Amino acid sequence: MSAAQRVVIIGWDCAPPQLVLDQWLSDMPNLKSLVDGGVAGRLRSCDPPITVPAWTCMMSSLNPGQLGFYGFRNRKPGSYDGWIANASAVKHPRVWDLLGLAGRRTCMINVPQTYPVKPVNGILVSSFLTPDTTCRYTYPDGLGAQLDTIADGYMIDVDGYRTGDKQWLLDEIYRMTDKRFKVSKALMQVEEWDFFMMVEMGPDRLGHGFWKYCDPAHPKYEAGNRFESAMYDYYLHLDEQLGEFIRLAGDNAAVLVVSDHGGKAMQGSFAMNDWLIEQGLLCLNQPIRERTRFTPEMVAWDRTTAWAWGGYYGHVFINVEGREPEGIVPQERYDEVREDLIARIEGIADDRGRVMANRVLRPEETYSGPHVKEAPDLMIYLDDLNWRVAQDVGNEALHTFDTEIGPDDSVHDYHGMIAGRVPGAKQLDLSGGAHLMDIAPTVLELLGEPIPRWMEGRSLL
Ligand SMILES: [Zn+2]
Structure with missing residues (x-):
């Protein structure tokens, strides 16, 4: 019998460990409390370290050679044209599919590659690559109207985030993030769940839009610019929200904060x-x-x-x-x-x-x-x-x-981050180096479910 009764995963897309863990952790009390009671470290992304396929590698514990996609855009075999890998491209079960089959209730919000929406044993809100919120982007179908009410108009992504209008971009990122957290906290309380996962795209959009303002090592950095602390301030904001998730999750839940890849200055x-x-x-x-x-x-x-x-x-x-x-x-x-x-x-x-x-x-x-x-x-x-x-x-x-x-001011890096605490005596062990394909088997072991032999990662417990 495993110690955790429930598992919560908070995804910060593109969160860079060299900033979040190495520089800012002491200013992030909620993340620090997780780390003090558990572990933190680097999480090796897949190759290529890109949002698609990274989150699906993580949640299926399979490499792109099994999944059949290597990025957002893939080549149609035998042609000079491409196709976009949305959820229709995912032919293998992800961890929530396995948990659903085992009778566990699952709740997924904004996890990449979940549109078009497929039924789950619980609820699902799809992510970017969803054309817009007039599409069927939730399971069950009627959930979208509820989200609009909770968030006063739900927002999937910041459209047109590669813009020179940085104040607008920063405001939009906060607006999106706060709507997502509002919705996620509400669903966390009203839904029954064993597995809860939400991914916030804000950190990725922020990194691409603001890296040059915040990193003295960036070739375009100018000291004393007005957005100098934009990234730092935003992560402190994420940390505040994380604190509420930790409280809502309760003591018997394992809580993991992960990113799918890192980021660094574009040269x-x-x-x-x-x-x-x-x-x-x-x-x-x-x-x-x-x-x-x-x-x-x-x-x-x-x-x-x-x-x-x-x-x-x-x-x-x-x-x-x-x-x-x-x-x-x-x-x-x-x-x-x-x-x-x-x-x-x-x-x-x-x-x-x-x-x-x-x-x-x-x-x-x-x-x-x-x-x-x-x-x-x-x-x-x-x-x-x-x-x-x-x-x-x-x-x-x-x-x-x-x-x-x-x-665009930043590129992706090989390592994302992981920070997490699990209830009970057994802790996560990152000493052998952790790979994002290790997350799905870890979730299964935490919930006392068998780990299929085809999974390529190993449980971090
Ligand atoms: Zn990403």
Whole structure:
């Protein structure tokens, strides 16, 4: 019999351990009380350390090679187009599905990749990737009207968060966060639950919008700016809310605070497709002289070896004969072409000519499972993720310091955080290093349910 009768998970998307745990913990009394009575440390994210697939890796305890998606946007096999991985892409049970089958009541609010909504044994409020609140974004269906009443209009995400209007953005993040906490606290009290999980996206939106104002190590930081304490203040606000959750959860509940990945200052953005053009590996139908969104239609595929998609990491695809519609690289030359690409990518330098700490992941070495072949041919972490990858073409220079999608000051980092306390004598043990795939088995053990053999993580108890 396990000691915990109930489990609460509070997700702070993108919460960086080097700030929250290493610098601010002593100013966050509620998080500190959890840590003093339990543990805290780093939680290794999946590869790539991105919201999708990270939360689903965490809640299913499976790697992307099993799940079949490697980011928000994935490639349709055998085409030059992409598809977006929402909840329809998740074919494996997540921990709440298993708990529901065991007769446990579950309550999930704003966990990524839960739209379109599927029935659960309890309630579910979906997250971003939900078109808007006029859609069926809750289970049961009528819950949305209740949320609007509780929160005076519920809010899923801050639309248009990559904006230069920072005061507006900050106000919107607080508005969203407070609505979510209002709704979550109300549901926590009126619903019956054994497992309660809520994820707040505010920390991620805040990090992307405000990092340069708060981090002296950011290349665009200016001392004494008016948003200097925006991140610190917001985390103190999160801590206040956490205190109320801890009180509402009661003494017999295990409480975990987790993030799906970390964040750090963005050093710059590298135009990978422009670089591939320079290398003679990508050909466009006609030269493009101003920054333009990359589309398959602009590519002369019969002269193209490789192309890239961007984001906080790069996806590189090889135009393989017999695999891509207009592939030209013979299958037997695939390895040679790919190794040549790896060597060239590893040699990419920053704007000052310093060779960066670039990491190139080969999918067959990184993932396992039936969907490994659907991964990009290579996944690129430029300068250990300090530089993002831009896919647009026609840039003035390969190195840029803004993004094609609006202002963004931070990139993702390999480690999120975990802090938690469980009732009873047995505590969480992070000494062997914790991975986000360890969370689902830990929840199952806490609730005295069996851990399926297919789960890749291990219980932290
Ligand atoms: Zn995230």
